Amino acid sequence: MAAKKKADTDSALNASLLHSMILQRRFEEKVAEAYALGKIGGFCHLYIGQEAVSTGTLSLLRDDDYVLTTYRDHGQAIVRGMSPRSVMAELFGRIDGCSRGKGGSMHMFDRHVNFLGGHGIVGGHIPMATGVGFAIKYRGGDQCVICYMGEAAVNNGAFHESLNMAGLWRLPVIYVIENNRYGMGTAMERASSTKEMYKRGDTYSMANAEVDGQDVFAVREAMQEAIDRARKDYSPTLLEIRTYRFMGHSMSDAASGTYRTKEELDTYRKRDPINLLKAKMQTDKSLSDADLAAMEAEIAAVVQDSWDFADASPEPPLEALYEDVYVETTT
Amino acid sequence: MPLITYRDALNQALREEMHRDDRVFLMGEEVGVYNGAYKVSKGLLEEFGEMRVVDTPITELGFAGVGVGAAMVGLRPVVEFMTWNFALLALDQIVNAAAKMLYMSGGQFPMPLVFRGPNGAALQLSAQHSQAWESWLAHIPGLKVVAPGTPYDAKGLLKSAIRDDNPVIVLEGEMLYNTKGEVPDEDYVIPIGKADLKREGDHCSIITSGKMVLVAMQVHDQLAKEGIRVDVVDLRTIRPMDVDAITASVRKTNRAVVLEEGWEVCGIGAQVVDYIQRDCFDHLDAPVLRVHQADVPMPYAKAIEKAAKPDVAKTIAAVKKVMYIEA
Structure with a gap:
């Protein structure tokens, strides 16, 4: 009986993890379509291929924890609980977007789910996440903050300054390096003096680990340990989660051909995080073809709804131009 | 009215505001154990403890960003730069983060944050330590910039800056810290934006x-x-x-x-x-x-x-x- 109950719980969890990953994938495929039609402008960085990182890490956070990330932020925003409608409307530059159409692809924010951006300068948000960790400790809370960054940010001063303070002061920050192997078009081997990014945590007196980022369960396991550490005694963690992006750096470069080969891309595509989880669920017979079709249909409807909502939302009125520069002080 | 130095006027402002609001804290290089490179924070560590008077490593970009992050979740940091010359290392946090967070987030994240420290030249400190940065900082929408010239103004403007819900730059002066003027013991503020x-x-x-x-x-x-x-x-x-x-x-x-x-x-x-x-x-x-x-x-x-x-x-x-x- 207990075994049966555990299996049911597992299959419910697995289904929710799969749903979370497929939702990101289909949402971003729709984003690419909208970009091609000119409905989305500016820089737009897709997360396709990396979904097990966001799903694995964020599926373990509490509502009162905090999230900061880079400009590759659509997937994490949705997994954290922002509505696909508000994310798509932001991408479309509309008033109903999460940031009122003022941020765009790179600046998703939602204070209701403690999603603190969406930041455009590589490494710039790492000190901010450290400050959120400081504030948690200042107030004596037991939350944690997760800070995503690409592996190229690890060579940036902001990374080292932040990890030094978090290690020195013991701040409940989980620094997650999403190592997708390329900082724009520069392979990590051409940018970093070490290929084992996680070991940089040793320098700053913090626990660290290397994680398979295509395996959502491996991500969850490492993340759970990091969360426990943060809640127990404010200890920080550095995780290097090895993943791969299946698309170009942004919408303006090809997925392969310039700085990486098609063969390499194809090799990594064989470890698509969604397919890996699907295969596992099919093996243990917790996912039928009908289940999957129903899930895909439901997700397709959510994604289409986000498009329809965004398309119908007005552009910000001209008055909005001068709003939100300063806030009226009330104290 | 008591005649006190510009330095002590700033110290009074910090002390009064830290008593008034426990979300206010001071961080920067040498602000605690050393009592401040220019003694502006003298006695504050003893009075408020090390969570609220935070000695930082020499890491301007890093601790300015800690201030931004803490402000995002509702604290009211006062970030001291030993001089504004060193704040150049933190400009990404001041300009790209503090000044723009409210706008980029569509009004969701105000930045109740103060960046302060001495600005401009003192005596014979030569090229890297003698620069006046007000035109750089005032160029940026989203920032407020105050530059008190007297002890009375220093206390009143710093208190306003700390209470403001926007990021405020406070430009002090090494050559001003010893100047004296009449400053009331009691609470008062000087409105930002008024000459x-x-x-x-x-x-x-x-x-x-x-x-x-x-x-x-x-x-x-x-x-x-x-x-x-x-x-x-x-x-x-x-x-x-x-x-x-x-x-x-x-x-x-x-x-x-x-x-x-x-x-x-x-x-x-x-x-x-x-x-x-x-x-x-x-x-x-x-x-x-x-x-x-x-x-x-x-x-x-x-x-x-x-x-x-x-x-x-x-x-x-x-x-x-x-x-x-x-x-």
């Missing part, structure tokens, strides 16, 4: 701020002996600038000299002159002149350092020139 007429006169306006306020007041006193009456407009706040105070003065005197500590090109004075030409064109009896630092990095040697800095003599010469008085 102060420090001296009255109807012959010529001097528009200035920060450390140069003392220079302008000396100019007023010296010229008074020659029968020249100078109006001294202390901007107090550089952004948002009190344009009405500038134009009211210039419409009264019909002549203006703009005095600033920094360099000429794209300086604060250029902006002031623009407001004057727009709003007072028909009131002017002479071109507006500017007094500023020489357009060179600050030298070390005494005589040429003095030659590089704006001062009383240069300002008097400018006033006489706009009044068409032969020197």
